[in-house]
Amino acid sequence: MEPAELDGRLEALHKESFSWALTCCAGNASDAEDVLQTVYLQIMEEKARFGGQAEFKTWLFSVIRNQAAKEMRRQMVRRLFLLRQEVEPPSRPSGLSPDAALARTEWEGAFERALNVLPRRQRQVLHLVFYEDLTIEAAARVMGVSLGSARQHYERGKAKLRQRFQP
Amino acid sequence: MNDESDGKWLRDRMQKLRASRDASAPAFEQVWRGARARQMAPRQRSAFPAWRLASVSAAALLVLATAITFSSVQRERNRRMERDFAEVEGTLLTYWQAPSDSLFPTADGNEPPER
Numbered sequence: 001m002e003p004a005e006l007d008g009r010l011e012a013l014h015k016e017s018f019s020w021a022l023t024c025c026a027g028n029a030s031d032a033e034d035v036l037q038t039v040y041l042q043i044m045e046e047k048a049r050f051g052g053q054a055e056f057k058t059w060l061f062s063v064i065r066n067q068a069a070k071e072m073r074r075q076m077v078r079r080l081f082l083l084r085q086e087v088e089p090p091s092r093p094s095g096l097s098p099d100a101a102l103a104r105t106e107w108e109g110a111f112e113r114a115l116n117v118l119p120r121r122q123r124q125v126l127h128l129v130f131y132e133d134l135t136i137e138a139a140a141r142v143m144g145v146s147l148g149s150a151r152q153h154y155e156r157g158k159a160k161l162r163q164r165f166q167p
Numbered sequence: 168m169n170d171e172s173d174g175k176w177l178r179d180r181m182q183k184l185r186a187s188r189d190a191s192a193p194a195f196e197q198v199w200r201g202a203r204a205r206q207m208a209p210r211q212r213s214a215f216p217a218w219r220l221a222s223v224s225a226a227a228l229l230v231l232a233t234a235i236t237f238s239s240v241q242r243e244r245n246r247r248m249e250r251d252f253a254e255v256e257g258t259l260l261t262y263w264q265a266p267s268d269s270l271f272p273t274a275d276g277n278e279p280p281e282r
Contacts, residue, residue, distance in 0.1 A: 007199075014195040019188045033193055040202035081223060108187065111180050130174075130181040161177065 009056055010040065016132065020061055023127040024068030027116035035068045042067070054141065061142045065124070114164050122157030125150050 010017075017039075021032035039060075042048040048063045050056060115123060121143065128139035140150035 010199075011195045014198070015189045015192045018192040018198075019185065022188065029191075033198060037198050037201045037205065040199055041205050044202060044206055077220075081220065108183060112184060115184075126177070127181075130177045131185055158177065 006043065006050075010043070010060070013057060013060060016057075017060060017064060019131065020127065021064050021068060023115075023123055023131075024065055024120075025071070026120075026123070027112065031068075031071060035064060035071055038071075039064050039067050058138065058142050061128075062144065065143065111165065114161060118157050118160060119153075121145070121149075121153040122160070125153045126157045126161070129154060 018032060018036055021035045021039075022029060025031040025035060039048065042063065050059050053059075054062075115126070118126070124143055125136070125139050128134045128142055129136060132139075134142070136150050136154055137147055139154075140147045143150060145153075
C-alpha cells in the first residue's frame with residue numbers, strides 16, 4: 001500500500017480507532033492517545049504491516065488491541081516491580097472537553113463507567129458489535145478469540161449491563 | 168427485556184456514546200505529528216529497561232538458591248549430629264551391666280558370698 005493511501009485510510013478511521021483504543025484502555029484517554037500514537041509509529045516504521053489478508057479496519061483494530069494490551073501489561077509490571085504508582089493527573093473520563101463533560105447527562109456518564117468496569121473481553125466485544133456494528137464473528141477476529149468465546153463474552157457483558165440499567 | 172430490544176437499547180446508548188467520543192477525539196494531525204516526532208527523536212531511555220528486570224530476577228534467583236542451599240546444609244548437619252549421638256549411645260549400651268549385690272561392699276568388710 002502506498003504511504004499516501006495508508007495515511008488517508010488511517011485518517012478516515014482515526015475517530016473510530018481512538019474510540020477503540022479508549023475501550024481497550026478502560027476509558028483512560030491519555031493512555032488511549034499514547035497507544036494510538038505508538039500504533040501510528042509502528043505503521044510508519046513498518047513494524048506493523050498490512051498484509052491484505054483481512055480487512056484494513058480489522059487489521060488496524062487488532063494492532064491497537066495488541067498495543068493496548070502491551071501497554072496495560074507494562075503498567076502492571078511497573079507497579080509490581082518498582083512498587084511505584086505513577087501519579088497521574090486526574091483525567092476526565094474519555095478525555096471529554098469540560099464543556100462536553102458538563103453537557104453529558106449523569107446517566108450517560110454512568111453508562112460509560114459501567115462499560116469501563118466490565119471485564120476487558122466483554123467490553124471489547126460489546127464495543128465492536130454495538131459501537132462499530134461488526135458481527136460477532138468479525139469481532140472475534142479482531143479480538144483474536146474463537147467465535148464461541150466471543151459469543152459468551154457478548155452474552156455475559158450484555159447481561160451485566162441489562163442488570164445494571166434495566167428500568 | 169427480550170434479546171431484540173436489548174440489542175436496540177444497547178445500540179442506542181452506544182451511538183450516543185459514539186457521538187460524545189467523536190467530539191472529544193484528538194485530531195488526527197495531532198496524533199500523527201506526535202508519532203512523527205517520536206520517530207525523528209533519538210530513542211528515549213525506557214523507564215523500565217530490560218536490564219533492570221533481568222537484574223531483579225537474577226537477584227531473586229540468587230536469594231532463592233542461597234536459601235535452598237543453606238536449609239539443605241543445615242538439615243544434613245542435623246542428621247549427622249543425630250547419627251553421631253546414636254553411635255555414642257550404642258557404644259555406652261555395650262558396656263552397661265545390670266546392677267547386682269556384688270557391686271556393693273558388705274558391712275564387715277568381707278566380700279559378699281559368691282552365688
